[in-house]
Amino acid sequence: MTAPSASTPLAESLAEARKRLADALSAAGRPATDAQLLAVSKTKPAALIREAWHLGQREFGENYVQEALAKQVELADLDNIVWHFIGPLQSNKTRDVAEHFAWVHSVDREKIARRLSDQRPEGMPPLDVCLQVNISAEPSKAGASLAELPALAEAVLAMPRLRLRGLMAIPAPGEGMDAQREPFARLREALEGLQARFPEAPLDTLSMGMTNDLEAAILEGATLLRVGTAIFGERENPR
Numbered sequence: 001m002t003a004p005s006a007s008t009p010l011a012e013s014l015a016e017a018r019k020r021l022a023d024a025l026s027a028a029g030r031p032a033t034d035a036q037l038l039a040v041s042k043t044k045p046a047a048l049i050r051e052a053w054h055l056g057q058r059e060f061g062e063n064y065v066q067e068a069l070a071k072q073v074e075l076a077d078l079d080n081i082v083w084h085f086i087g088p089l090q091s092n093k094t095r096d097v098a099e100h101f102a103w104v105h106s107v108d109r110e111k112i113a114r115r116l117s118d119q120r121p122e123g124m125p126p127l128d129v130c131l132q133v134n135i136s137a138e139p140s141k142a143g144a145s146l147a148e149l150p151a152l153a154e155a156v157l158a159m160p161r162l163r164l165r166g167l168m169a170i171p172a173p174g175e176g177m178d179a180q181r182e183p184f185a186r187l188r189e190a191l192e193g194l195q196a197r198f199p200e201a202p203l204d205t206l207s208m209g210m211t212n213d214l215e216a217a218i219l220e221g222a223t224l225l226r227v228g229t230a231i232f233g234e235r236e237n238p239r
Protein backbone atom coordinates (compact mmCIF):
# COMPACT_ATOMS: atom_id res chain seq x y z
CA MET A 1 0.00 0.00 0.00
CA THR A 2 1.35 3.42 -0.89
CA ALA A 3 1.21 6.35 1.46
CA PRO A 4 -1.76 8.66 0.86
CA SER A 5 -1.04 11.99 -0.78
CA ALA A 6 -0.61 14.98 1.47
CA SER A 7 -3.78 16.63 0.26
CA THR A 8 -6.42 14.41 1.86
CA PRO A 9 -8.75 15.90 4.49
CA LEU A 10 -7.16 13.70 7.15
CA ALA A 11 -3.65 14.77 6.18
CA GLU A 12 -4.69 18.39 6.52
CA SER A 13 -6.52 18.02 9.81
CA LEU A 14 -3.73 15.94 11.33
CA ALA A 15 -1.17 18.52 10.28
CA GLU A 16 -3.34 21.25 11.82
CA ALA A 17 -3.70 19.33 15.07
CA ARG A 18 0.06 18.81 15.20
CA LYS A 19 0.59 22.51 14.64
CA ARG A 20 -1.89 23.38 17.39
CA LEU A 21 -0.01 21.09 19.76
CA ALA A 22 3.38 22.51 18.75
CA ASP A 23 2.16 26.09 19.11
CA ALA A 24 0.58 25.37 22.50
CA LEU A 25 3.77 23.75 23.79
CA SER A 26 5.83 26.64 22.54
CA ALA A 27 3.47 29.21 24.13
CA ALA A 28 3.72 27.29 27.40
CA GLY A 29 7.51 27.33 27.24
CA ARG A 30 7.62 23.55 27.07
CA PRO A 31 9.85 21.41 24.81
CA ALA A 32 8.25 20.23 21.58
CA THR A 33 8.67 16.59 22.63
CA ASP A 34 6.91 17.09 25.97
CA ALA A 35 3.44 15.97 24.83
CA GLN A 36 1.90 13.92 22.09
CA LEU A 37 -1.38 13.39 20.33
CA LEU A 38 -3.45 10.34 21.13
CA ALA A 39 -5.74 10.08 18.09
CA VAL A 40 -9.22 9.16 19.31
CA SER A 41 -10.70 7.02 16.54
CA LYS A 42 -13.98 5.85 18.08
CA THR A 43 -16.77 5.42 15.49
CA LYS A 44 -14.22 6.02 12.69
CA PRO A 45 -13.37 3.28 10.17
CA ALA A 46 -10.16 1.29 10.19
CA ALA A 47 -9.22 2.78 6.83
CA LEU A 48 -8.86 6.23 8.41
CA ILE A 49 -6.70 4.84 11.20
CA ARG A 50 -4.53 3.20 8.55
CA GLU A 51 -4.22 6.51 6.75
CA ALA A 52 -3.26 8.29 9.99
CA TRP A 53 -0.66 5.61 10.64
CA HIS A 54 0.85 6.24 7.20
CA LEU A 55 1.05 9.89 8.18
CA GLY A 56 3.14 8.94 11.20
CA GLN A 57 0.50 8.72 13.93
CA ARG A 58 1.11 5.73 16.22
CA GLU A 59 -1.05 6.22 19.35
CA PHE A 60 -4.77 5.58 18.95
CA GLY A 61 -7.59 5.74 21.50
CA GLU A 62 -10.78 3.68 21.40
CA ASN A 63 -13.83 3.70 23.68
CA TYR A 64 -15.79 0.59 22.78
CA VAL A 65 -14.21 -2.83 23.17
CA GLN A 66 -15.94 -4.75 20.39
CA GLU A 67 -15.49 -1.96 17.88
CA ALA A 68 -11.81 -1.65 18.80
CA LEU A 69 -11.11 -5.39 18.54
CA ALA A 70 -12.61 -5.52 15.05
CA LYS A 71 -10.39 -2.64 13.92
CA GLN A 72 -7.33 -4.22 15.51
CA VAL A 73 -7.88 -7.36 13.44
CA GLU A 74 -8.10 -5.28 10.27
CA LEU A 75 -4.98 -3.31 11.19
CA ALA A 76 -2.85 -6.15 12.53
CA ASP A 77 -0.20 -5.51 9.86
CA LEU A 78 0.64 -1.98 11.13
CA ASP A 79 3.94 -2.02 13.01
CA ASN A 80 4.32 -0.14 16.29
CA ILE A 81 0.69 0.91 16.51
CA VAL A 82 -0.22 1.57 20.15
CA TRP A 83 -3.80 1.01 21.30
CA HIS A 84 -5.18 2.93 24.28
CA PHE A 85 -8.51 2.06 25.86
CA ILE A 86 -10.10 5.32 27.04
CA GLY A 87 -13.79 4.45 27.51
CA PRO A 88 -15.82 3.26 30.49
CA LEU A 89 -14.71 -0.22 31.46
CA GLN A 90 -17.01 -2.87 32.88
CA SER A 91 -15.86 -6.04 34.62
CA ASN A 92 -17.01 -8.32 31.83
CA LYS A 93 -14.75 -6.51 29.32
CA THR A 94 -11.52 -6.39 31.30
CA ARG A 95 -10.10 -9.57 29.76
CA ASP A 96 -10.42 -8.27 26.20
CA VAL A 97 -8.79 -5.01 27.24
CA ALA A 98 -5.99 -6.72 29.18
CA GLU A 99 -5.21 -8.91 26.17
CA HIS A 100 -5.49 -6.36 23.35
CA PHE A 101 -4.41 -2.93 24.55
CA ALA A 102 -1.13 -1.33 25.65
CA TRP A 103 -2.78 1.33 27.82
CA VAL A 104 -5.97 1.87 29.80
CA HIS A 105 -6.86 5.44 30.82
CA SER A 106 -10.14 4.75 32.59
CA VAL A 107 -9.24 2.75 35.70
CA ASP A 108 -11.27 4.22 38.53
CA ARG A 109 -11.65 1.41 41.05
CA GLU A 110 -9.57 -1.32 42.58
CA LYS A 111 -11.76 -4.18 41.40
CA ILE A 112 -11.25 -3.28 37.74
CA ALA A 113 -7.52 -2.81 38.26
CA ARG A 114 -7.24 -6.19 39.97
CA ARG A 115 -8.97 -7.94 37.09
CA LEU A 116 -6.78 -6.20 34.51
CA SER A 117 -3.63 -7.23 36.37
CA ASP A 118 -4.81 -10.82 36.82
CA GLN A 119 -5.81 -11.08 33.15
CA ARG A 120 -2.78 -9.39 31.56
CA PRO A 121 -1.02 -12.20 29.61
CA GLU A 122 2.43 -13.18 30.86
CA GLY A 123 3.99 -12.80 27.44
CA MET A 124 3.05 -9.11 27.20
CA PRO A 125 4.66 -6.16 28.97
CA PRO A 126 2.77 -4.78 31.96
CA LEU A 127 -0.36 -2.82 31.05
CA ASP A 128 0.18 0.93 31.28
CA VAL A 129 -2.56 2.49 33.36
CA CYS A 130 -3.92 5.94 34.13
CA LEU A 131 -6.37 6.47 36.95
CA GLN A 132 -9.44 8.37 35.83
CA VAL A 133 -10.40 11.18 38.20
CA ASN A 134 -13.85 12.78 38.38
CA ILE A 135 -12.10 16.13 38.56
CA SER A 136 -15.23 18.28 38.38
CA ALA A 137 -16.94 16.06 40.99
CA GLU A 138 -19.94 15.52 38.75
CA PRO A 139 -22.58 13.21 40.19
CA SER A 140 -22.84 9.85 38.39
CA LYS A 141 -19.78 10.53 36.22
CA ALA A 142 -16.94 8.05 35.92
CA GLY A 143 -13.75 8.54 37.86
CA ALA A 144 -12.35 8.24 41.35
CA SER A 145 -12.62 11.24 43.66
CA LEU A 146 -9.47 13.12 44.61
CA ALA A 147 -9.93 11.79 48.13
CA GLU A 148 -9.92 8.18 46.90
CA LEU A 149 -6.85 8.64 44.75
CA PRO A 150 -3.95 7.90 47.15
CA ALA A 151 -5.39 4.56 48.29
CA LEU A 152 -6.30 3.55 44.74
CA ALA A 153 -2.83 4.48 43.49
CA GLU A 154 -1.18 2.52 46.27
CA ALA A 155 -3.26 -0.55 45.45
CA VAL A 156 -2.52 -0.32 41.72
CA LEU A 157 1.21 0.18 42.34
CA ALA A 158 1.22 -3.17 44.14
CA MET A 159 -0.34 -5.02 41.19
CA PRO A 160 2.36 -6.92 39.31
CA ARG A 161 0.98 -6.74 35.78
CA LEU A 162 0.04 -3.04 35.81
CA ARG A 163 2.34 -0.04 35.51
CA LEU A 164 0.78 3.10 36.95
CA ARG A 165 1.68 5.95 34.59
CA GLY A 166 -0.53 8.82 35.69
CA LEU A 167 -3.95 10.42 35.73
CA MET A 168 -6.75 11.06 33.26
CA ALA A 169 -9.76 13.37 33.46
CA ILE A 170 -12.62 14.68 31.38
CA PRO A 171 -13.60 17.96 33.08
CA ALA A 172 -17.07 19.44 32.82
CA PRO A 173 -17.08 21.81 29.83
CA GLY A 174 -15.72 25.26 30.71
CA GLU A 175 -16.00 28.58 28.87
CA GLY A 176 -12.76 30.45 28.37
CA MET A 177 -9.16 29.68 29.11
CA ASP A 178 -9.21 30.32 32.87
CA ALA A 179 -12.23 28.12 33.47
CA GLN A 180 -10.73 25.37 31.34
CA ARG A 181 -7.37 25.52 33.09
CA GLU A 182 -8.72 25.24 36.61
CA PRO A 183 -9.68 21.52 36.63
CA PHE A 184 -6.52 20.63 34.68
CA ALA A 185 -4.44 22.43 37.33
CA ARG A 186 -6.12 20.35 40.01
CA LEU A 187 -5.34 17.15 38.11
CA ARG A 188 -1.71 18.22 37.76
CA GLU A 189 -1.53 18.96 41.49
CA ALA A 190 -3.01 15.53 42.19
CA LEU A 191 -0.32 13.91 40.06
CA GLU A 192 2.36 15.94 41.82
CA GLY A 193 0.98 14.71 45.12
CA LEU A 194 1.25 11.10 43.98
CA GLN A 195 4.77 11.69 42.63
CA ALA A 196 5.84 13.01 46.04
CA ARG A 197 4.17 10.14 47.85
CA PHE A 198 5.42 7.38 45.54
CA PRO A 199 8.79 8.62 44.27
CA GLU A 200 9.74 5.25 42.76
CA ALA A 201 6.62 5.04 40.56
CA PRO A 202 6.84 5.85 36.81
CA LEU A 203 4.22 8.60 37.12
CA ASP A 204 4.93 10.65 33.99
CA THR A 205 1.54 10.99 32.30
CA LEU A 206 -1.25 13.55 32.42
CA SER A 207 -3.93 12.37 29.98
CA MET A 208 -5.99 15.52 29.60
CA GLY A 209 -7.17 17.89 26.91
CA MET A 210 -9.37 17.16 23.91
CA THR A 211 -10.29 19.08 20.76
CA ASN A 212 -11.93 21.96 22.62
CA ASP A 213 -9.45 22.48 25.44
CA LEU A 214 -6.07 21.34 24.14
CA GLU A 215 -4.33 24.68 24.77
CA ALA A 216 -5.55 24.93 28.37
CA ALA A 217 -4.41 21.37 29.05
CA ILE A 218 -0.96 22.04 27.64
CA LEU A 219 -0.58 25.11 29.85
CA GLU A 220 -1.25 22.86 32.86
CA GLY A 221 1.21 20.15 31.91
CA ALA A 222 -0.74 17.64 29.81
CA THR A 223 1.47 14.98 28.21
CA LEU A 224 -1.10 12.96 26.27
CA LEU A 225 -3.83 14.87 24.41
CA ARG A 226 -6.84 12.75 23.55
CA VAL A 227 -7.93 14.39 20.31
CA GLY A 228 -10.69 13.02 18.11
CA THR A 229 -12.72 15.64 16.24
CA ALA A 230 -9.77 17.86 15.31
CA ILE A 231 -8.07 14.89 13.64
CA PHE A 232 -10.86 12.74 12.23
CA GLY A 233 -13.70 15.27 11.92
CA GLU A 234 -17.09 15.29 13.58
CA ARG A 235 -18.51 11.94 14.62
CA GLU A 236 -21.69 11.14 12.73
CA ASN A 237 -23.09 8.51 15.06
CA PRO A 238 -22.17 9.51 18.59
CA ARG A 239 -23.06 6.76 21.01
Ligand SMILES: *Cc1c(COP(=O)(O)O)cnc(C)c1O
Pocket residue numbers: 040042063086087170210211212226227228229230
Ligand atom coordinates in the same frame (compact mmCIF):
# COMPACT_ATOMS: atom_id res chain seq x y z
C1 LIG B 1 -14.34 11.01 22.38
C2 LIG B 1 -13.31 11.22 23.44
C3 LIG B 1 -12.24 12.10 23.24
C4 LIG B 1 -12.06 12.96 22.00
O1 LIG B 1 -12.92 14.05 22.04
P1 LIG B 1 -12.89 15.18 20.89
O2 LIG B 1 -13.68 16.28 21.48
O3 LIG B 1 -13.52 14.59 19.67
O4 LIG B 1 -11.48 15.55 20.67
C5 LIG B 1 -11.29 12.19 24.25
N1 LIG B 1 -11.38 11.47 25.39
C6 LIG B 1 -12.38 10.62 25.61
C7 LIG B 1 -12.42 9.85 26.87
C8 LIG B 1 -13.38 10.47 24.65
O5 LIG B 1 -14.40 9.63 24.89
